[in-house]
Amino acid sequence: MHRLLLRLDERLQLVLISCVVGVCGGLLSVLLNRSLHAFAGWVKPLSGEIYAVLFPAAGAMLSWIFLNYVMREKGGHGVPDVIQSVSRRGGLLPFRTSFSRLVSALLTIGSGGSAGPEGPVVISGGSIGSNIATFFGLKDRQRVVIVGCGASAAIGAIFNAPVAGIAFTLEVILGEWAPVNLIPIAMASVVGTSVSRLLQGNQIPFEHQAFPVAGLDLVACIGLALFTTGSSVGLMRMVSTVHTWSTKWVSAGWMRAGLGGLMVGGIGMFLPAVLGEGYEVIREILRQQISAGVGMVALLVAAKILVTGLTLGSGGSGGLFAPCLVVGCFTGLFYQRALVWLMPSVEWAGESYFALLGMAGVISSVMQAPMTGIFLISEITGGYEVLLSVVLVSVLSVSVSSYIEPVSVYHRDLVATGEFIRPGSDRKILSDLNVAELLETDCVPLHPEMLLKDLVARVEQGRRNYFPVEDPENGRFLGMVHLDDVREFLFHPDLYHSVLVEEVMQRDVPTVSLDDDLGHVFQLFDEERVWSLPVVHGDGRFAGLISKATILDHYRRELMAQQNV
Template identity: 60%
Template sequence: MKIISFYFHKIDERFKLILIATVVGIGGGFAAVALNRSLELGREILIKYRGDWYSFIFPAIGAILSVFFLVYIAKDVGGHGVPEVIYSVTRRGGLLRFRSSFSRLISCALTIASGGSAGPESPVVISGASIGSNIACLFRMRDRQRITLVGAGAAAAIASIFNAPVAGIAFSLETILGEWTATNLITIAVASAVGTEVCRIFQGNQIPFKGGPFTISNADVVACIGLSIFTCISALMLMRLLKAVRHISSQIIPFDILRAGCGGLLVGLIGIFLPDVLGEAYEAVRAAIYGHSFDGIIFAGILTVGKIVATCLTIGTGGMGGIFAPCLVIGSFLGLFYYKLLLLLFPSINWAGQAYFCLLGMAGVLSSVLQAPMTGIFLITEITGGYQVLVSVLLV
């Protein structure tokens, strides 16, 4: 072992980072696969009970178990996903706890599988980042190198969970590290590609939300300006309501488990009337993109607001999960609402279609919330295969 360590430290620093980034990418890929499989298992177990009268308490039970595991079993009390990784990069030299590599995945699975309105990406980001941080510590890397590997782990996680390697690279460089140096780019690109391939081996090379082809006219491009305003308003509503829920709920209910349970119960009650807002809600996104009928413009607007409220109640009261997936769902519902509004106001125009505006809504809300336009652009084009709408996405 000493001989291996001796020769390893003699390797050129850049090549060393690439070798370790490969290992980090494998770890990030397996973390994403494990979380996806856990969510699928949880849904399969609970789906047969969804129609029962007591199913509205499932999100509350999941939130309680999630917080109990995180606080009292894993004892991993810290920041909330991506902000915690950013704090680690900016203030702690990329140091993250090893238990964060698995504790957030388990907690997230309990929250989302039970119906909590959140996404899997934030926990898997901190898992991948923690893998990168601890492997860097194992090889006694310097702070600068460790930070790069934290970014590599985050990139591998995003790339794997969405099957979107370029979006993983953009997310890490734009959001986590905040700089586009050559060393960072190569290391992160390797981890992102490896993580994606690991995920594809176990889950296949699937495009989550296939859209198009579209016939895009000048009217559709001009309509993008109006949609961008709607997405901005929705993003502001989501972030301000989330902040308010966190503040108010912590003031009213000081106990973590009870607060999360109450939030989950309210989400379950919303789910009685709007089941499409529960969990990841990706099936509802596919239904919107594939042109399945929803009950008019009012219902589309209610779905949008309902998903915003359910997400804020889930994450704001302590449920573990990310904001990526809810942004995509909110954006798709908002795009559906906007499309139906255009049909109502301008019925004589032959618009590009429901799927077109759903995809643009997803890009607009995600970019607005994350304040990361490049991530939003690449993510939407990769997870939808919608490179045809790239110009429209840039406008939104």
Template identity: 50%
Template sequence: MNKIFKSFLRFFLFPRYDDRLILIIAGAFTGICSGIAAVFLAKSIHFITELLYGGTFGWYSVLFPACGAFLSALVLYKVFKDEGAHGVPDVIYSVSKFGGALKLRSSLSRLISSALTIGSGGSAGPEAPVVMSGASIGSNIAKLFKLNSRQRIILVGCGTAGAISAIFNAPISGMIFTLEIIIGEWHSRNIIPIAVAAVTGAQTGWFLKGKKSVFIIENAFNFELHDIVSCIGLAIFTGLASILLTRLMRGMSRLTSRIKLPVWCKAPIGGLMVGVIGLLYPYILGEGYEGIQMMIEGNFDRPDYIIWFLFLPAFYILLKSIATSLTIEWGGSGGIFAPSLVIGAFTGVFYYRVLSFLLPGYIWAGEGWYALIGMTGLIAGIMQAPLTGIFLVVEITGGYGIIVPLILVSAISSHFCRFFEPASIYLRSLVENGKLLRPGTDERVLSDLTVMELIEKDCQVIGQHMILRELVLMLKETRRNYFSVKDEVSGKFVGMVHLNDIRPYLMDDLIYDNVFVYQIMHTDVQTIGLDEDLTKVLELMDYHGLFSIPVVVDGYFEGMISKATLLDRYRKELRVQTAF
């Protein structure tokens, strides 16, 4: 199929094509497919929501999130036999470790399961499922045309960018999210195909569901210098809210890991708790975009009691954070993009009300303005991705006039969160398990090499009872400085002899027949196995000042790994990974 595709390009379209052109065309096709997937999810969520909540909202509505989470878990784990989690960390790990290889079934399983979760009222967003779906589509298109791992990673990025662009009608955000979070590398070879995919994904979304912003700003906001200065405080507030959501989800994850029940049993428990909260406070259900629109318009609830007026948004911050943790960590399917936008808007409204109460002498820009800025602060803080936070809010609201405060809050919030949480919510589990391998790092380069590829077999193995005279004669026939020592009876590795250990005896041939190998060998030798991580091998060599290290399997010597060979292969692998 790949040869046919290339031949078609060569003879009918582009006589002088190269791999970049193939990736641009394949990226455009990937963007269209992932855009269709994103629209399918958006319409599915809307359909299920209207079906369940379009009429009356009664006491029985408390069961909807539980039923949706139960069906979602069944579909994901029993029907498709797919793995859970947020989806985005799975894509990042696949890119960093397996060259972007993803299963085709993930392109559909996450769409169905998340539509059931979110449409029934679960507090989650559609972006993580469409990221997983788009990435899977890109991976399998690369597989269809037999592209290499580097090209497959780019198409995974194309699928991600197309999906995000279509779901939010935000092509710039789709491209930046992919480069900033998924691939983690800004390189010209990545940017062009991903940008093309983002545009085709957005155009597909516009064609199928209309070209309009997710949120509507009818009137331009007027803000002054004191509003911009006040954004420093808002950035701290959004940073604290980001840390709250991150730690709530972490704590909920640890709690659910101790509950010995299958996921399809735990998911409805979390859904039921969300339903109870939602029965009293409906703003926390689903994506929550209606609540954001109300806050942007300045029409959010305004109770008569001053204390409740001030702290109602803060109460919603806590409730939405808890509901999101219950939905995702108990087994529901969805992402944290949409909840972060809602929590950010609540944070902005809360900050505005406190600011207006404490400093009534100033005329502030308004609740809607601070809600928009708060959304950027949450996205930038919890994902530690300032550019994504800036451009997402700009594109989904069309609010290009507030770019300056967006930059300020995004930069401060992301750095504030990084101080308390070194890894973002997407990368935390990968960092803790040593699975984050970003492009260009030693870990990423060495992850594609194995001990078996580097092992040197031309090593001399000697018995521990060999006399020194025999060993000296062997020196004339080998260039090795190390000799592996074995037990003559069992054949197992017992130590090593280095040339420096023999040197003191070389000038005194009278003792050649009186010194045995076991008397001069080292028994406290550092060894590694065949499945050892090469990053740790290199660290071990540096720590102990070693230039070679023996490979021992089940007690038997297999060969040596030398630092010179390792670094030589490292250099060659780096060339391969950085070449297009």
């Protein structure tokens, strides 16, 4: 089977492997979904007890200990890890990640932490895809696509939304809508969703009541976009602020997670609607079963943002999809209640209409991914009759929020540390190359005590204009001799026995190492205005030369290869 697959056309290989990954992604989503339901069924009867305030703290601590001490991994959303692997490591993810994040998310969310199962299941699906691609010996470019297949299958399955899974992967994980990636990713999302439907039924997660939409409701969408922008920016900054301050104040990670969970439990005692993933609260709002006034809804918006920041910022494990949907739903409900309070004579579309749009606005803004928000909300609510309104709010929210927060919550830390490389950019193509594979080793070395006549003999032997000078005792690199530096001496044979190499060599020559990024190498080329640079080992020994011409030649080949995956 393995050999037969490798004989097939590369595109057909990716399609067949994507189907396998789709099945695995669908099964992972079903497993996590049912585990959360079982966990919730065990915890819910105890939620009224006074000691229930400790549940989120216990879950967060156990989650942190499991990830950091048992699995030797870090917590977080999960999605940034997938993006980093795609951006910097050719899609490589450890196999243990395929189940470690599911367990940690189960502990965090099941105990009441404000997080979602989507982020962990994305990294689990991506890990499965990565290891399947490695098993079949796929190239890095192909592995990246298969990692995307795992992510799309997981999102499509957990939301019963295959188109949203495709949009999320192309827009957030891979960062480009390349046609060559679309077919395998679409196949994986459809297969993963089909597995979920086979095991759990084909149900719309959040059904809503029908509502008439007038022209004034569309105008009101402009104002709602401003509120969803505020909520999304507040959510992103809350997670970041809690992480920064908790790390500064509390050194022990398990204690940070426990204190964050304890505060979440304390808030949940008074506002239980903000605990857990919150999907049941969304269903109640879309069915118009919430009677809270405008002030209480505003409090719920702020509380959900706060508990999400405390859960994820302090070290809990989980995703941001679910909190974004809940915050957006509360924001839309608040906006509708405010409109009714300010203009009671106007007949507005209804609270479920604005709640639905609020979800689209917040999730699009937080992820900086309008297409994902549009397709996700349309599929999980069946609200295609308000597609125009969803598009309007999503696009406006992303446009405004991008001025305040230029990058999404998933890319912020990666951009800050230089770990994110945008696909299709020069830096991305260069990142797929390394100094070692571009190294030119056919150099003729010189020693500082050599006479000019020996140098002339080496020039006759070699084909290059650059000659490295090495210490004859330990082989350490001392400098370079360029043919232009000795050109004036070559026509004076009387100097051949009096001029030494050390008199004509350049000592302060910039060097690069085998581990240097090619972007840094190109910067040196421009700064020094040279076409070749010496490459030196960590112990100072000369390794070879790297030339701008060789880099450009390999760059062209890599560009052609990436266009024909």
